[in-house]
Amino acid sequence: MISSPRVSFQQVRKTWQQVTALQNFSLDIATGELVALVGSSGCGKSTLLRMLAGLESPTRGEILINGEPVTGVGQASGMVFQEPRLFPWLRVIDNVILGLANSPLGRAEKRQRARSMLDRVQLAGFADALPAQLSGGMAQRVAIARSLVARPQILMLDEPFGALDALTRHTLQQALLHIHQHEGTTTLLVTHDVEEAVALADRVVVLSPRPGQIRDVVSLALPHPRQRDDAAFTAACRHIRDLITTF
Numbered sequence: 001m002i003s004s005p006r007v008s009f010q011q012v013r014k015t016w017q018q019v020t021a022l023q024n025f026s027l028d029i030a031t032g033e034l035v036a037l038v039g040s041s042g043c044g045k046s047t048l049l050r051m052l053a054g055l056e057s058p059t060r061g062e063i064l065i066n067g068e069p070v071t072g073v074g075q076a077s078g079m080v081f082q083e084p085r086l087f088p089w090l091r092v093i094d095n096v097i098l099g100l101a102n103s104p105l106g107r108a109e110k111r112q113r114a115r116s117m118l119d120r121v122q123l124a125g126f127a128d129a130l131p132a133q134l135s136g137g138m139a140q141r142v143a144i145a146r147s148l149v150a151r152p153q154i155l156m157l158d159e160p161f162g163a164l165d166a167l168t169r170h171t172l173q174q175a176l177l178h179i180h181q182h183e184g185t186t187t188l189l190v191t192h193d194v195e196e197a198v199a200l201a202d203r204v205v206v207l208s209p210r211p212g213q214i215r216d217v218v219s220l221a222l223p224h225p226r227q228r229d230d231a232a233f234t235a236a237c238r239h240i241r242d243l244i245t246t247f
């Protein structure tokens with residue numbers, strides 16, 4: 001039991017006409033926790049994030065943020081997708097400022113916030129660059145900065161590094177960990193990459209194939225930085241892989 005969880009999914013089900021994407025999903029997430037969601041394609045991971053963001057509503061059950069039901073799209077969450085979704089004609093800094101579109105802050109303050117967030121993702125020198133001048137990994141870091149600049153209570157990432165090469169993915173995983181350690185934002189990370197989940201998460205939620213249900217929640221007490229060739233690390237990966245592939 002987590003007392004006053006940041007996020008609480010209670011018996012959530014999502015059905016479209018014939019298809020049940022997700023059922024019986026109950027999970028509490030503590031403030032500041034980093035939770036990874038893994039499971040085969042189509043088991044409802046993106047649907048879960050969309051419901052938490054208020055873009056879809058559950059067919060049954062409830063989703064609470066700070067004890068209050070999610071009723072629509074609010075300011076509580078930031079979302080990062082597989083593609084950075086930057087505006088190509090806007091400079092990096094202006095793309096990040098877009099994350100403050102609904103903020104009452106003045107122009108100068110928005111610019112200053114965006115600069116400090118670019119600093120956090122180690123792109124301070126690229127504020128005036130255009131997206132076309134960035135590598136894929138840099139563009140994704142801009143997307144992370146844009147989603148965090150408004151200081152959301154929850155950060156959601158939907159397979160954020162899936163389109164990157166292995167080396168860049170590794171660098172971005174470390175960057176995400178660094179950002180999480182500094183910002184302390186409650187984070188929900190959807191990934192296909194079991195190693196990524198084990199490298200980053202406090203807990204890994206393993207979903208069964210559609211209709212997605214929680215198969216197990218694996219707590220990882222390994223200290224950071226986690227060594228991927230460590231016996232406990234590889235054992236956790238194997239355990240999670242077995243859970244995913246068992247029918």
Ligand SMILES: Nc1ncnc2c1ncn2[C@@H]1O[C@H](COP(=O)(O)OP(=O)(O)O)[C@@H](O)[C@H]1O
Pocket residue numbers: 016019020021040041042043044045046047048210
């Ligand atoms: N808007 C929708 N209408 C009908 N079915 C949908 C819709 N969105 C998702 N689904 C179905 O729900 C299931 C889960 O989708 P999704 O959450 O995208 O899975 P995942 O992200 O785990 O791959 C899939 O079978 C998908 O086809």
Ligand SMILES: [Mg+2]
Pocket residue numbers: 045046047158
């Ligand atoms: Mg998905």
